Amino acid sequence: MEFPPLAVSLGDPAGVGPELIAEAWARREAEELPPFFVAGGADILRSAARTRGRELPVIEIFHPAEALELFGHALPVLAGADGLCTPGQPSREGAELALASLTEATELVCAGEAAALVTAPIAKARLAEVGFDHPGQTEFVAAACSYAPGDAVMMLAGPQLRTVPLTVHVALKDVPGLITPALIQRKARIVASALYRDFGIASPRLAVAALNPHAGEDGRMGREDIDIVAPTIAALAAEGIAITGPHAADGLFTAHARESYDVALCMYHDQALIPLKALAFDNGVNVTLGLPVVRTSPDHGTAFAIAGQNLANPGATIAAIRMAGECAARRLGLLDD
Amino acid sequence: MEFPPLAVSLGDPAGVGPELIAEAWARREAEELPPFFVAGGADILRSAARTRGRELPVIEIFHPAEALELFGHALPVLAGADGLCTPGQPSREGAELALASLTEATELVCAGEAAALVTAPIAKARLAEVGFDHPGQTEFVAAACSYAPGDAVMMLAGPQLRTVPLTVHVALKDVPGLITPALIQRKARIVASALYRDFGIASPRLAVAALNPHAGEDGRMGREDIDIVAPTIAALAAEGIAITGPHAADGLFTAHARESYDVALCMYHDQALIPLKALAFDNGVNVTLGLPVVRTSPDHGTAFAIAGQNLANPGATIAAIRMAGECAARRLGLLDD
Numbered sequence: 001m002e003f004p005p006l007a008v009s010l011g012d013p014a015g016v017g018p019e020l021i022a023e024a025w026a027r028r029e030a031e032e033l034p035p036f037f038v039a040g041g042a043d044i045l046r047s048a049a050r051t052r053g054r055e056l057p058v059i060e061i062f063h064p065a066e067a068l069e070l071f072g073h074a075l076p077v078l079a080g081a082d083g084l085c086t087p088g089q090p091s092r093e094g095a096e097l098a099l100a101s102l103t104e105a106t107e108l109v110c111a112g113e114a115a116a117l118v119t120a121p122i123a124k125a126r127l128a129e130v131g132f133d134h135p136g137q138t139e140f141v142a143a144a145c146s147y148a149p150g151d152a153v154m155m156l157a158g159p160q161l162r163t164v165p166l167t168v169h170v171a172l173k174d175v176p177g178l179i180t181p182a183l184i185q186r187k188a189r190i191v192a193s194a195l196y197r198d199f200g201i202a203s204p205r206l207a208v209a210a211l212n213p214h215a216g217e218d219g220r221m222g223r224e225d226i227d228i229v230a231p232t233i234a235a236l237a238a239e240g241i242a243i244t245g246p247h248a249a250d251g252l253f254t255a256h257a258r259e260s261y262d263v264a265l266c267m268y269h270d271q272a273l274i275p276l277k278a279l280a281f282d283n284g285v286n287v288t289l290g291l292p293v294v295r296t297s298p299d300h301g302t303a304f305a306i307a308g309q310n311l312a313n314p315g316a317t318i319a320a321i322r323m324a325g326e327c328a329a330r331r332l333g334l335l336d337d
Numbered sequence: 338m339e340f341p342p343l344a345v346s347l348g349d350p351a352g353v354g355p356e357l358i359a360e361a362w363a364r365r366e367a368e369e370l371p372p373f374f375v376a377g378g379a380d381i382l383r384s385a386a387r388t389r390g391r392e393l394p395v396i397e398i399f400h401p402a403e404a405l406e407l408f409g410h411a412l413p414v415l416a417g418a419d420g421l422c423t424p425g426q427p428s429r430e431g432a433e434l435a436l437a438s439l440t441e442a443t444e445l446v447c448a449g450e451a452a453a454l455v456t457a458p459i460a461k462a463r464l465a466e467v468g469f470d471h472p473g474q475t476e477f478v479a480a481a482c483s484y485a486p487g488d489a490v491m492m493l494a495g496p497q498l499r500t501v502p503l504t505v506h507v508a509l510k511d512v513p514g515l516i517t518p519a520l521i522q523r524k525a526r527i528v529a530s531a532l533y534r535d536f537g538i539a540s541p542r543l544a545v546a547a548l549n550p551h552a553g554e555d556g557r558m559g560r561e562d563i564d565i566v567a568p569t570i571a572a573l574a575a576e577g578i579a580i581t582g583p584h585a586a587d588g589l590f591t592a593h594a595r596e597s598y599d600v601a602l603c604m605y606h607d608q609a610l611i612p613l614k615a616l617a618f619d620n621g622v623n624v625t626l627g628l629p630v631v632r633t634s635p636d637h638g639t640a641f642a643i644a645g646q647n648l649a650n651p652g653a654t655i656a657a658i659r660m661a662g663e664c665a666a667r668r669l670g671l672l673d674d
Contacts, residue, residue, distance in 0.1 A: 171549050171559025172604075176510040212508050213606035222508025250610035255618060267509075269550035271607060273587035278612040281592060 003334060004115040005067035005076070006036035006324050007108050010101040011120025013041060013083065014090040015302025016312035018048035021120060022056045023314040024321055025075040031318050034325030035071035036118065037064055039105035040081040041097060051087060051308040064113045080104060087308025095126040102137065106144045109293045115332070116294035116324035117141065120317070121302045135169060137297065138288050145291050153190045153289040155263065156272060156299055157323065158280030161253065162263040164191055164289075165272035175268045176224055179211060181232040188265060192241045194289035195262055198327040200335065207252060207261035208233055208245030209271055215246045253279070283315035285323050294327045296320040340671060341452040342404040342413070343373035343661050344445050347438040348457025350378060350420065351427040352639025353649035355385035358457060359393045360651040361658055362412040368655050371662035372408035373455065374401055376442035377418040378434060388424060388645040401450045417441065424645025432463040439474065443481045446630045452669070453631035453661035454478065457654070458639045472506060474634065475625050482628050490527045490626040492600065493609060493636055494660065495617030498590065499600040501528055501626075502609035512605045513561055516548060518569040525602060529578045531626035532599055535664040537672065544589060544598035545570055545582030546608055552585045590616070620652035622660050631664045633657040 011017025021038055022045050024031070038045060042058045049056035059074035061067055067076035081100040083093055102119060109117040119137045134140040135149070142152035155164045166187055167178045188206060195204035208229060212222035219226050225246040236243045244261070251257055252264055253275035266272035276284055276299070284299030298316030306312055329335040348354025358375055359382050361368070375382060379395045386393035396411035398404055404413035418437040420430055439456060446454040456474045471477040472486070479489035492501045503524055504515045525543060532541035545566060549559035556563050566583040573580045581598070588594055589601055590612035603609035613621055613636070621636030635653030643649055666672040 169550060169554075169558055171513075171553070171561075173510070173513040173559060173561075176508075213506060213610075216508065217506075221506055222510060224508075224510075249607045250614050253611055253615035270586045271611065273550075274590055274608065274611050275615040277587050278590035278615050 003034070003329065003332065004113060005064055005071065006034060006116045006118055006321060006328070007064065007105040007114035008036050008038045008118045008321070009105040009120055010038060010041040010044065010098060012090055012098045012123050012126065012302045013044045013085040013094045014087055014307060015121055015123065015304055016307045017120030017302065018044050019052055019308070020298070020312055020314045020317040021045065022049035022054060022075065023052060024318045025056070026054055027314070027318065028071070031322065033318065033321050035068050036321060037061060037067035037071075037076040037078060039078050039101040039108070041083075041101060042077040043082050043084060044097070045075065045077060047084065048087070048308070052310045064108055078104065088304050090123055090126055090302070090304060092130060095123070095130045098122050099127055099130055099132055102140065106141055109295070110144055115328040116296070118320050118324045119295065119297045121298065121300060123302050141288060141293065141295050142291060145293060147291055150186065151190070151290050153187050153194070155191065155194075155287045155289050156276045156284055157287055158276050158284045160279045161258055161276055163272035163276050164263060164265050165269050166265060167268050169269065172268065176211060179224060179228055179267055181228060181235070184208070184229065184232045184265070185236060188236050188241060188243060190290035191263055191265065192243075198289070198294065198330055200330050201262050203242050204263065205261040206241065206243040206263055206265055207247055208243065208265045209249040209252050209267060210246035211267045213248070213250070215248045281315070282313040283319045285316060285320045287323060287327070294324055294331065296324040296327070340371070340666065340669065341450060342401055342408065343371060343453045343455055343658060343665070344401065344442040344451035345373050345375045345455045345658070346442040346457055347375060347378040347381065347435060349427055349435045349460050349463065349639045350381045350422040350431045351424055351644060352458055352460065352641055353644045354457030354639065355381050356389055356645065357635070357649055357651045357654040358382065359386035359391060359412065360389060361655045362393070363391055364651070364655065365408070368659065370655065370658050372405050373658060374398060374404035374408075374413040374415060376415050376438040376445070378420075378438060379414040380419050380421060381434070382412065382414060384421065385424070385645070389647045401445055415441065425641050427460055427463055427639070427641060429467065432460070432467045435459050436464055436467055436469055439477065443478055446632070447481055452665040453633070455657050455661045456632065456634045458635065458637060460639050478625060478630065478632050479628060482630060484628055487523065488527070488627050490524050490531070492528065492531075492624045492626050493613045493621055494624055495613050495621045497616045498595055498613055500609035500613050501600060501602050502606050503602060504605050506606065509605065513548060516561060516565060516604055518565060518572075521545070521566065521569045521602070522573060525573050525578060525580060527627040528600055528602065529580075535626070535631065535667055537667050538599050540579050541600065542598045543578065543580040543600055543602055544584055545580065545602045546586040546589050546604060547583035548604045550585070550587070552583045618652070619650040620656040622653060622657045624660060624664070631661055631668065633661040633664070
């Protein structure tokens with residue numbers, strides 16, 4: 001069976017996305033990356049590569065399948081939207097280009113012409129100005145698959161840890177009210193089946209972090225862990241999911257504790273992202289679970305402040321491309337674990 | 338000038354405290370530990386050492402100063418409370434012994450007969466049953482110094498990171514309401530002066546973690562960081578304290594970000610302890626700042642489940658003893674930085 005190439009979206013052309021894509025292509029052999037193409041932006045990519053001292057051979061293609069043969073010799077870029085931009089200076093034209101690239105790459109993955117989607121970082125507020133009406137790229141991809149936003153689960157994956165925030169972009173004061181049995185159940189089930197389907201873990205072990213310090217210490221510091229989290233975990237365990245908790249969150253990310261689970265389900269954004277970023281040395285990946293398509297992204301932003309200065313680390317982009325290829329291969333039955 | 342020995346409290350005798358104290362003494366030369374004595378528990382310590390395959394030479398003393406000469410050859414233990422206990426099986430007698438040891442060690446430090454206090458872990462709920470009416474050992478020591486509980490600031494210190502939780506043992510839902518300008522100011526001032534006095538950092542750099550994800554993203558995810566935290570930081574900076582923030586908490590603990598500050602002030606327990614424990618490999622220290630006496634503690638609990646099995650790691654106890662000695666020496670003007 002032919003394995004289609006991966007589709008990579010350009011990200012905001014004034015950010016670090018294009019230079020890191022160029023860098024990843026340049027290291028394709030050492031890093032053993034699967035073939036990929038970029039949706040648009042040939043001139044942007046050439047120019048971004050030059051800021052890192054590289055002359056990037058770019059070849060325009062008109063269909064994803066062409067990328068397979070060409071990838072070894074040049075970076076395949078779909079003919080289409082392009083432009084010029086100054087690194088570090090985001091513009092409306094740049095936002096339009098980023099949106100066009102994301103839209104095309106997503107459509108090709110949904111149509112099965114690309115094996116998986118890797119999205120470079122965008123500036124959400126700028127994309128909103130040109131008509132993007134989703135909280136983030138995750139929800140955009142879910143909508144393109146005709147899935148509800150809640151069906152897509154964001155997982156952060158580093159070399160030493162995987163975490164899932166059960167709530168994401170909300171004020172801390174709103175978190176306790178959002179932690180419901182329905183939310184925990186829905187996300188835990190998606191995570192358990194995705195770790196099996198996409199990551200080849202036969203019986204994934206889920207550990208749930210407590211909302212309150214020391215898991216509330218018998219209710220003296222909040223009752224949510226006792227009243228809501230614990231019974232929901234018990235119900236999920238009764239379904240056959242290997243899930244434990246609520247665990248005191250401060251002890252859940254030590255080197256020793258990390259050996260006891262495959263993914264930590266966290267109650268809020270910072271609980272999931274603090275340990276991941278503290279431990280992941282520039283190579284954290286944001287993976288979308290639960291959708292009919294595989295999508296990954298480097299776990300960092302546009303980093304306008306350092307774009308075009310040969311400072312950005314390509315580790316996360318390389319890890320995102322590799323992970324997308326592996327997850328897609330597992331879904332196609334091409335990887336045995 | 339004579340440097341008095343450190344006073345070490347026994348901790349719960351059924352926990353890992355005694356065996357780790359014995360282990361620290363056995364490694365005193367390799368670890369270059371300052372002289373210390375234990376307040377009571379000679380039999381407990383001998384017995385605990387045997388669970389780690391060590392024959393511990395213990396010598397009873399009647400005054401702290403005797404420890405200085407004897408420390409090289411035997412572990413000095415103040416004659417007094419003692420007993421026998423089974424590791425892993427906490428008892429009322431054990432709690433009474435732990436409280437007696439803590440009380441005596443604290444009194445000797447307050448009286449200037451010991452240079453600093455190192456407390457081994459206790460089980461708070463069990464101590465409460467024998468009359469201990471403080472939230473923890475930190476508040477007990479503050480009270481012994483006739484200080485208010487809020488004058489003692491808990492700092493967690495690992496080899497790669499120092500953090501201070503501004504709120505500690507409270508439910509997550511109560512955290513946003515407790516973050517006030519007065520709280521931030523009071524603790525920031527104590528931290529800034531303690532890092533100078535006890536840690537020899539001439540101009541300590543304080544970084545404040547935001548309460549909300551992405552520091553609230555211009556108020557879209559909570560206004561506390563804009564309305565309360567940011568102006569308080571500005572006021573403290575105007576006083577001459579090198580303080581920055583509020584910083585998005587998920588990015589504040591990366592290897593790169595950690596280079597930019599000496600201590601991170603965090604809004605709640607898990608925000609401070611998750612990164613510390615994720616990064617500190619069994620050698621985190623809990624230091625009490627702001628009191629007239631120096632007090633440290635290993636950053637772990639009684640660990641009843643592994644007591645007496647030669648499994649507990651002495652790294653944090655050794656680090657706590659070393660740090661107590663260094664901080665006390667700086668206060669006495671015996672260390673130049």
